[in-house]
Structures are given as structure tokens and as C-alpha cells.
Amino acid sequence: MEGTGPGAVALSPWQLVLAASLVLIAGGISFALRLGLEKRLALASLRTVVQLLLVGVILRWVFRLEHVLPVLGVVLVMTIIAGRAAVQRSGRTFPGATWRAVVTLVLSAWLTAVLVTGAIIQIEPWYKPQYLIPLLGMILGNALTGISLCLDQVLQSLAGQREQVEMELAHGATRWEAARAPLADAVRRGMIPIINSMMVAGLVSLPGMMTGQILAGEDPFKAVEYQIVVMFMIAAATSLGCMLIAVLVYHRLFNARHQLLSDLITKRQN
Amino acid sequence: MTEPLLQIEGFAVAANGIPLLRDVAISLGTGERVALTGPSGCGKTTLLRAIAGLIDPVAGSVRLRGQTPETFGWPAFRRRVILVAQRPVLLEGTVCQNLSRPFRYATAKTVFDEPRALDLMAQLLLEPGRMTQEALSLSEGQRQRICLLRALLAEPDVVLLDEPSSALDDAAAEAVDVVVRREARQRGLAALIVSHERGRITESCDRVMDLTSAKGAA
Known part of the structure; x- marks a missing residue:
């Protein structure tokens, strides 16, 4: 993956999806215990992905401009x-x-x-x-x-x-x-x-x-x-x-x- | 004609935008005690807070010895015209720490006089042992007297007393009356005393001013 350090393990999109599945565990617990957090958890996860991707794009652009x-x-x-x-x-x-x-x-x-x-x-x-x-x-x-x-x-x-x-x-x-x-x-x-x-x-x-x-x-x-x-x-x-x-x-x-x-x-x- | 100690002219006060009192005029001479009476909610407490400058009046002016509070500086003015609120406010710490606290302020011109504090405590029917007691463990009536004592120790020119005997029994109310009268006679202390009903303290005042009409010229 572009931009990672010399010793960092590059992550593929599939690995990111796998990481996202971890949130499903939290969602499952919320559902089982009727905590009612599933929607908020889903929204928070979506916001995390979108916000960080957006930040990544902006930072890459700013880093290049210097x-x-x-x-x-x-x-x-x-x-x-x-x-x-x-x-x-x-x-x-x-x-x-x-x-x-x-x-x-x-x-x-x-x-x-x-x-x-x-x-x-x-x-x-x-x-x-x-x-x-x-x-x-x-x-x-x-x-x-x-x-x-x-x-x-x-x-x-x-x-x-x-x-x-x-x-x-x-x-x-x-x-x-x-x-x-x-x-x-x-x-x-x-x-x-x-x-x-x-x-x-x-x-x-x-x-x-x-x-x-x-x-x-x-x-x-x-x-x-x-x-x-x-x-x-x-x-x-x-x-x-x-x-x-x-x-x-x-x-x-x-x-x-x-x-x-x-x-x-x-x-x-x- | 001698200049009044405290002169309040054309005073109007409001609370939350609601007009309460207007055209209030009070003239207080050295050693004089004036009672302000009126029904609950008519604006007596707000009037005292405005005289002390804790809130702004809608209109009017206050003068101490002919000078505006700005001339003294507001903290120095409040040191000379002390408001003792109806609800007795004491801070964490012993009674002694509470009584000596105002002597830590920059406006303090004297130091805390513990023997005098003990003497006044006795006059207010408070045992000397109370001096080292936690102030917040006192009863409401004891707190009320400690708050009056704290104000008197600062040796102000005027005290603004808001319902000073509301939590006191007859003996303690009598003691408060005696102490204020003695301070007026010996030191020239002037007192503006608010009460929602006529009682022992208001009856012994030099003058009683009824604020029911919301207009006054005492």
C-alpha cells in the first residue's frame, strides 16, 4: 500500500473489510442484549470510514503541495x-x-x-x-x-x-x-x-x-x-x-x- | 444641613425584566436604622442587591458620603456598604476561617480581631466554642448570626440586612437587634433592614418605610 513505512504491513481493501466485521460483534452483542445501539454503531462506523478516507485524500493532497x-x-x-x-x-x-x-x-x-x-x-x-x-x-x-x-x-x-x-x-x-x-x-x-x-x-x-x-x-x-x-x-x-x-x-x-x-x-x- | 451617609435617589429595580420598584428615595444618616417593609415579592431583596451594586438598577443613583461607588471603586464601596443576604452563605471551613476571610481581600484595611469576634459572638448568644466548629454544620439560625457577625467585623459604614431574623427565635432576634443598635450608637453604623413583616427589629428602627406603594421618600 502506498505511503506505508518501510516495516509496516500493507493492508488490502479485503483486510479493511475484515476489520469492519469486528464491529459486527459489537452490533451482535447490542442486538442480543437489546441495547438499541445497532443503528448508532453502524452510523459511527460509516462516519469513521468516510471521514478518515476524506482526511486521507486531503492530507495526501496537502502533503504533495507542501x-x-x-x-x-x-x-x-x-x-x-x-x-x-x-x-x-x-x-x-x-x-x-x-x-x-x-x-x-x-x-x-x-x-x-x-x-x-x-x-x-x-x-x-x-x-x-x-x-x-x-x-x-x-x-x-x-x-x-x-x-x-x-x-x-x-x-x-x-x-x-x-x-x-x-x-x-x-x-x-x-x-x-x-x-x-x-x-x-x-x-x-x-x-x-x-x-x-x-x-x-x-x-x-x-x-x-x-x-x-x-x-x-x-x-x-x-x-x-x-x-x-x-x-x-x-x-x-x-x-x-x-x-x-x-x-x-x-x-x-x-x-x-x-x-x-x-x-x-x-x-x-x- | 448635614450630608446623609447613604443617599439613594430615583431608584428603580426589576427582576427578569419585570419592573418591581420605582422612584425609591432613601436617605440614611450616620448611626441611623431604617426598616424597609413590604409584601413578599415586592422587590425588597432586589433593591438591596442593587444598592450593593451586585446587580444594576434600572434607574437611579447611590451615593456614600456624597460620592458615587465608582469614586471608591466597587469593591471598596461594598466593603463600606455590606449586604447580608437573607440566606446565610458560609463556606467550607471553620467559623473562624469564615469570619477572617474578608480580611484577606485587597480592600481590607484592618486585620481580623478574634477577641472582638468572640465578644460579638457572645452578644449574639453564640458560645465561644463555635469558633472552631465547621461552619456548614451550624443550624440555619446560627449561620444567620455568623453572617451578621462577619459583616460587622469588617466595620462597614452601612449594613444592608435582608430579613436578618427570619430563622431566629425571639431571644436570638432580640440579641441581633441589641447588637445592631449598639453598633449604631457606638460606631455610627447605619442599617437598612428589610423585612416582609413588622417585628421586633423593624419596630425598634428609627424609621419604617413601607415599599407597598413602590414609591417612597424616607
Whole structure:
């Protein structure tokens, strides 16, 4: 199969079909236990195939062009989708949440990815799509989880603990003093998944990028080196993203008169 | 004519877009206690929240010693005009930690005075041992008195008390009344006290203002 690494086993279309039959096992269990998941499982499988094939076609085209503009176009679309997903996963929202999540991802994920490709791995040029796009994809996937958890926590706290926050404001606390505890809790919650992943890295399962490199025939130690860079990169982007979204939420939900605008927080209709 | 300590003029408040009170005018002198009465839902709590600047009024202005809250800065203004909400809000931690918390804010000009806190606790019929008790394990009536105490320790110019005796028995309500009166007499504390019915505390106030008509000039 074109594009596989030197040590990777090339997969034929039949082998992909065989892999798809694995989903039939899950579908069969769902049917037997009357879980009612068959349709959703089928749709999810179809979406996986279509989306990945489409991405494959686009990436092959972008990789061949090796021009900065298509690369930026792809990463922008990835970032907007990630920003929307981060907000949609939160149980509550507020006006302007999506663009704030996108800005957060641009500032945290892009900055980290460019730093890694340009300064750490030292790719020439820094936007080389074979490196930038998968690395940014990994950062976005993890950062959006952290940002959505952080967003969910901070909105839940400010909506549910309005009386506590206003009590502090009523006794002369500045908006920052009143908001600091809920914001810190939210950043902490957003960081939990990546910290947990780092704690058990390599012990419970081999991380995705490392697995991919080993499957592609790379020396395990070299794969480990890359994985360490990836884990640190994700940790940096997630922590930066959580802090940024918390600060942006703070600026939207507290005004210059040091009032909490909790009315702006609404529950998401699922 | 001496300048009033707290001056509220042309005040109008609304909740969820529904107009509640309008043309409210209140003038509060040093050491003066004014009771605001009116039926439930007429907007008394909203009025106090707007005076404290936690929400914006629809119209009107507040002045403390002739100056707008913006002149002080909103946190510093709220330090001088403290709202004690009807539902007593305490945070996790001991009573002592709750009482000393406002002294950690940038607007605090003094330090937490534990002997004074213990003295006021005794006056409010709370045993000294409560100081180290978990605040969230207190009864509603005890919490209400701790919240009043927390506000008084910050030595504000004005306290806005929303139904300060709603969870208290007669003895505790009497103690609250005595403490507020003493603070007014000794320190010049002014108090705006909201109640949905006339009771011990409102009766002992210097003036009672009925908000039923939604118009007032006290």
C-alpha cells in the first residue's frame, strides 16, 4: 500500500473489510442484549470510514503541495471543529463560548505545535504537513478534552455557587478574588486527564503515536523519544488552554463593576 | 444641613425584566436604622442587591458620603456598604476561617480581631466554642448570626440586612437587634433592614418605610 513505512504491513481493501466485521460483534452483542445501539454503531462506523478516507485524500493532497497556505487552511478547520466540540461537550454554555474556545485553541495548541516542529524537532520548514498536522491533531484532541472539562466545571461552579461568589463580592472582594477558587478548580479538573495519562504512560497501554511508529517499523526507543515530546507538548497545550479559557470565561462573566453575570450561563439542551 | 451617609435617589429595580420598584428615595444618616417593609415579592431583596451594586438598577443613583461607588471603586464601596443576604452563605471551613476571610481581600484595611469576634459572638448568644466548629454544620439560625457577625467585623459604614431574623427565635432576634443598635450608637453604623413583616427589629428602627406603594421618600 502506498505511503506505508518501510516495516509496516500493507493492508488490502479485503483486510479493511475484515476489520469492519469486528464491529459486527459489537452490533451482535447490542442486538442480543437489546441495547438499541445497532443503528448508532453502524452510523459511527460509516462516519469513521468516510471521514478518515476524506482526511486521507486531503492530507495526501496537502502533503504533495507542501505550501504553507493549504496547511494553515487544514489546521484552521481542525481548530474550529475542535473549538465547537469543546463547547458542545460542556453541560452549560454562554454567549460567545465557541469563538473563545477557538481562540484558546489557536493560542495554546498552535503555539505549542509550532514550538515543537520549529524549535524542538527542528523541521524544515516548520509547517511541513507530515509533522505539523498529526502533531497538532494530537494536541487539539487532548486540549479540547481539557478545555471542555474546564469550561463545564467553571460554568457549573459560577451558576451553582452564585450565592457564595456574590457573598464574597458583597464583603469587598474584587471580581478576581471572588472568582479565583472556582477558576482554579476548573483548571485543575481540565488537567486531570493528561496528568493521569502521564502517570500511567507505557504502563497500562502504549500511547497512540508510539504505537503507530512501532507498527510502522520504527525502533521502539526512537518511538519512545517522540512520545515523550508528544506527552510534554500535550501537557503544555492543555494547561495553557485550560488557563486561557478560564480567563476568557472570567472576563465574559464578570464585568467592570465587579458583578457576576450568572444570567448569561444557560444549560445546554441535549 | 448635614450630608446623609447613604443617599439613594430615583431608584428603580426589576427582576427578569419585570419592573418591581420605582422612584425609591432613601436617605440614611450616620448611626441611623431604617426598616424597609413590604409584601413578599415586592422587590425588597432586589433593591438591596442593587444598592450593593451586585446587580444594576434600572434607574437611579447611590451615593456614600456624597460620592458615587465608582469614586471608591466597587469593591471598596461594598466593603463600606455590606449586604447580608437573607440566606446565610458560609463556606467550607471553620467559623473562624469564615469570619477572617474578608480580611484577606485587597480592600481590607484592618486585620481580623478574634477577641472582638468572640465578644460579638457572645452578644449574639453564640458560645465561644463555635469558633472552631465547621461552619456548614451550624443550624440555619446560627449561620444567620455568623453572617451578621462577619459583616460587622469588617466595620462597614452601612449594613444592608435582608430579613436578618427570619430563622431566629425571639431571644436570638432580640440579641441581633441589641447588637445592631449598639453598633449604631457606638460606631455610627447605619442599617437598612428589610423585612416582609413588622417585628421586633423593624419596630425598634428609627424609621419604617413601607415599599407597598413602590414609591417612597424616607
